[in-house]
Amino acid sequence: MKNIEPPTVIAIAGVTGGGKTTVTNQLIQELSHSKALYFDDYDFIGPKDIIDWVENGADYNRWDLTPLIRDLEELYNQQLDYIVLDFPFAYKHVKMRKFIDFAVFIDTPLDIALARRVTRDFKTAPAENILSDMENYISQGRKGYIEMLNTIKPNSDVIIDGTPPISEIVNLISKKVGKMRGEF
Template sequence: MGGKTTVISISAVSGGGKTTVTKELANRLNNAKTFHFDDYNLEGPSDICAWMEKGANYNEWNVSPIMIDIESLLNDAVVDYIILDYPFSYLNNQMKDVIDISFYIDTPLDIAMARRFIRNPLHTIDEVLFECEVYLQAGREAYLEMEKSVKPNADYVIDGEMTVEHIVEAIMNKL
């Protein structure tokens, strides 16, 4: 351990590459630990559409379970890097002070949606059509909210059309 633990946040829309980049970055950095937002059962808005219509207050998400795990590592100073697969960058007050540097992977929405389909293969055309309908009714608005709020909040915006290797290299160059 060479000193202070650096906490890195990786944000992007769903399907934007957060998890893949987080894992690859952890492989490239020495003594790194990852935390993935989706691994936690967090209290937050039950209706994302209504949440966005009310102004998308990121503080309505209780990220205490993640914070407990992060603070445990920070207090013990056992890792050089903590990498967060975390969609909110600095927008949640519980988390913002612990993050040292935030990256937003700017992935075009069509690529992100295609990745979601590939990641969770659907079995019938009806399921594909249903997912497309959900995207058009609500999902697209969530993607646009991320671009409007999270993207400008990050320290660095990385081109999500690059390969994972190039994205990780761009992040490493900023660190």
């Protein structure tokens, strides 16, 4: 009987609007026998006030990731080569850390990430909503983005520039993962 190796679990981290979901979607098309899990598909119990959480040390373990972990364990037992996580925390959550083999931080400049988020989230919103969100970003929200740059980015295995076309980013990640697995 052939010994089946567990899948390689790749975490795609970055700031909101940094390209995590787009990269994840294309990466699972590129990698053989792969599936993805998306952080935003879950309603986690976490800190009620994100800015307060950041200002008090951003303990990532305060997030109850049980539903994601359960789904990851289910996929882990399937005959997959890869599981790609659209997961902003990289290795910073102790219960997720043990599953992740390779963490990628998509390093997208904050102005581009903000523009992407506004374009994505406010397509049909009135101008007042956009202005309110921009005021919140300036007064508080940017702290969350800076937190990611200060803790998640240096906690990742590889940092990839988030400005090239997605196909280039995915190709670079595929090559790095292939080298890690001894395929290249």
